[in-house]
Amino acid sequence: MDFFFGDMLxxxxxxxxxxxxxxxxxxxxxxxxxxxxxxDKQFHRIQKLYKQRHGTVVVPKRRTLYKSRWxxxxxxxxxxxxxxxxxxxxxxVDVLYNNVSVLTTPIVLDSANTNFVPEAGVLTSxxxxxxxxRGKIFEVVVTTSGGGSVGQGLFVGIRATExxxx
Amino acid sequence: xxxxxxxxxxxxxxxxxxxxxxxxxNSVGDSQVKASxxxxxxxxxxxxxxxxxxxxxxAVVARREPIHxxxxxxxxxxxxxxxxxxxxxxxxxxxxxYKNGVTVLTTPLILTATNATAYTQVVSAISxxxxxxxxxxxxxxxxxxxxxxxxxxxxxALTVDEKPS
Numbered sequence: 001m002d003f004f005f006g007d008m009l010x011x012x013x014x015x016x017x018x019x020x021x022x023x024x025x026x027x028x029x030x031x032x033x034x035x036x037x038x039x040d041k042q043f044h045r046i047q048k049l050y051k052q053r054h055g056t057v058v059v060p061k062r063r064t065l066y067k068s069r070w071x072x073x074x075x076x077x078x079x080x081x082x083x084x085x086x087x088x089x090x091x092x093v094d095v096l097y098n099n100v101s102v103l104t105t106p107i108v109l110d111s112a113n114t115n116f117v118p119e120a121g122v123l124t125s126x127x128x129x130x131x132x133x134r135g136k137i138f139e140v141v142v143t144t145s146g147g148g149s150v151g152q153g154l155f156v157g158i159r160a161t162e163x164x165x166x
Numbered sequence: 167x168x169x170x171x172x173x174x175x176x177x178x179x180x181x182x183x184x185x186x187x188x189x190x191x192n193s194v195g196d197s198q199v200k201a202s203x204x205x206x207x208x209x210x211x212x213x214x215x216x217x218x219x220x221x222x223x224x225a226v227v228a229r230r231e232p233i234h235x236x237x238x239x240x241x242x243x244x245x246x247x248x249x250x251x252x253x254x255x256x257x258x259x260x261x262x263x264y265k266n267g268v269t270v271l272t273t274p275l276i277l278t279a280t281n282a283t284a285y286t287q288v289v290s291a292i293s294x295x296x297x298x299x300x301x302x303x304x305x306x307x308x309x310x311x312x313x314x315x316x317x318x319x320x321x322x323a324l325t326v327d328e329k330p331s
Contacts, residue, residue: 001175010184016176019189026194027203037205039213039243039327046215064219064321067248067287098285099250135287137248137321139222 039164046072046160050140054082054153058091058144065095066138066158071166074130075159079107080118082153086111089146093156095121096139102130106141109151118155134166208330213243215325218305222250222319226259226309233263233324234303240328242270242295246287247322253279255314261322262306263290270294270303279314287323297326 031037048066052058058081079093094106103121113119123130140156199205216234220226226249247261259282262274272291282288297303305322 001177003177003179005179007180008178008182008184010182012184013186013188014182014184015188017190019187019193021189021194021198023197024200026198027200028206028209029203031205031209033209033330036209036211036330039211042210042213044213062222062319064217064222064248064250064319067215067217067246067321067323069213069215069244069323069325135246135248137250137285139250139319 042164044070044072044162044164046158046162048138048158050154050156052142052152052154057148057150057152058142058154060144061142062139064137065140065156068132068134068136068138068162070134070162070164072132072160072162074102074123074132075161077103077107077121077123077156077158078118079109079121079154079156080113080116081109081151081155082116083151084111084113084115085109085146085151086149087146089149089151090144091151091154092143092145093121093154094141095156095158096141097132098136099139102138109154113151118157132160210330211240212328212330213325214328215323217321217323219321220307220319225311225316225318226307226320228308230304230306232302233305233322234326236297236299236301236303236326236328238328238331239296239298240326242292242297243325243327244289245271245275245292245322245324246289247275247277247282247320248285248287249277249282249317250284250319250321251317252282252284253277253314253317255279256312257314257316258310258312259317259320260308260310261290261320263322263324264304264306265294265297266301267304277317277320282317
């Protein structure tokens with residue numbers, strides 16, 4: 001390899017069979033808005049939310065929350081209410097991946113929770129990290145215990161990062 | 167064009183400033199991008215995957231509902247449907263995908279007991295995959311129970327790539 005010591009100013013074009021772009025040298029300003037980066041060249045942050053209405057108590061439900069487009073890594077599951085349960089009433093939330101729970105134990109929302117504050121679920125350690133395959137189904141399973149003091153405005157979310165080559 | 171250096175490489179120990187520097191294809195990856203200056207949304211295509219779903223626990227019912235409203239122009243990447251409980255016998259569930267009220271599928275997707283086992287997606291062929299900003303997509307589900315049992319928990323996922331502007 002030849003070395004050139006000192007700064008080099010070229011009044012013209014520099015061409016090379018290969019250009020080594022140093023780590024962390026490019027930022028947003030180097031990217032051309034007219035040629036946006038295509039989706040197959042990006043990791044994708046996924047956030048999906050299941051919710052029930054504010055104004056009526058949460059009801060039991062099992063429904064698909066997300067179907068994966070690519071393979072990815074699930075890194076967060078959370079649930080909360082905008083009006084928490086009172087007394088001994090509870091809401092139990094599980095998230096299933098192809099019919100198997102992704103949590104060590106389901107999330108239980110009760111009177112000890114705080115309105116609008118989500119409670120994080122603990123992901124099972126098998127697999128760890130929780131990697132998933134494309135075309136698979138994530139479901140939310142909601143059950144309740146009690147009666148008129150069950151909370152309202154349930155929200156259940158998952159967050160993941162998907163790899164366009166998985 | 168002037169030539170400088172005939173060897174296998176040239177290293178400038180300093181700053182290189184030039185009027186133009188064509189970067190060969192596939193030279194830039196994640197590691198070249200500064201985390202402190204991430205690429206803004208206006209310079210990225212965006213992949214969006216909305217779904218429509220029905221409850222697990224009761225048979226699929228006929229339903230027509232919106233699944234996506236385009237923010238910007240783009241293309242459909244995939245439209246696929248799954249059941250969490252498969253149909254049995256000769257029961258069928260038919261799904262169409264409309265854009266502004268007109269189908270965009272080559273033929274509607276038909277889920278049967280044999281082609282749609284539980285948690286297995288069935289992918290549809292698309293006849294018109296382009297869309298403009300503000301166009302509205304709907305899923306249209308119809309059912310034929312026949313003498314079998316209709317499946318449960320249908321999930322339809324529309325995957326699209328949208329331009330940033």
